[in-house]
Amino acid sequence: MAKDVARRPEVESLRAADGDRHAIAEQLKAALDEGRLSLAEYDERVRDAYAARTYADLLVIVADLPKPGLSAAEVKARQAAEARRAARRLPLALMVLWTIWGALGAVNLMVWALVAATVEDDVYLWPVWLLVPGVALAVTTVGVQTIRRQGRRR
Known part of the structure; x- marks a missing residue:
């Protein structure tokens, strides 16, 4: 959900559904389990996720988090690969x-x-x-x- 929305800025102003809020909460839970968030930060972000009205509100909550299951090395490798692709383009x-x-x-x-x-x-x-x-x-x-x-x- 978040990747598709990030590509189309006009969609960010649309209202988020309960399923979208739940998906963001699950992503936050995975980040907590991986040690990327403290318990206090997790609680704050989950509260903000369920209070979010638009996709933009939801995307801000997880903007600094990689997809669940990705290590920092995998994130760096993907960023480096994207930079190499952009350089060859x-x-x-x-x-x-x-x-x-x-x-x-x-x-x-x-x-x-x-x-x-x-x-x-x-x-x-x-x-x-x-x-x-x-x-x-x-x-x-x-x-x-x-x-x-x-x-x-x-």
Whole structure:
């Protein structure tokens, strides 16, 4: 429940149901059992959970807690994996450029193949010239990713 709501801020203003409050109370119980909360803090948070009116009120109560059953090492490992995925993700502009280049390459190869199939003479492989902008795009991509990686290390 909490993960789905966290992705859609407009839902946070909706009223929470008793089942939602109970699910948060169960998450708090698991955190108490794992030693993440003291008994006093658990009591306070459970009281706040059952008094919560909206999803936003509920999410604040468990915002600093990992999912039940996760150790601190697992949480750190997941955060590190997410950071690595974000670092590998291409910027939108480069994704658009690669998509355009790929579409142009596919169209050129198809046209060349149709021409080569219908003409009796050998046909010059003109789509090979698309490698020039492809190499330039690859170099740019590597440069951008390198700069982004160096920026994250600082």
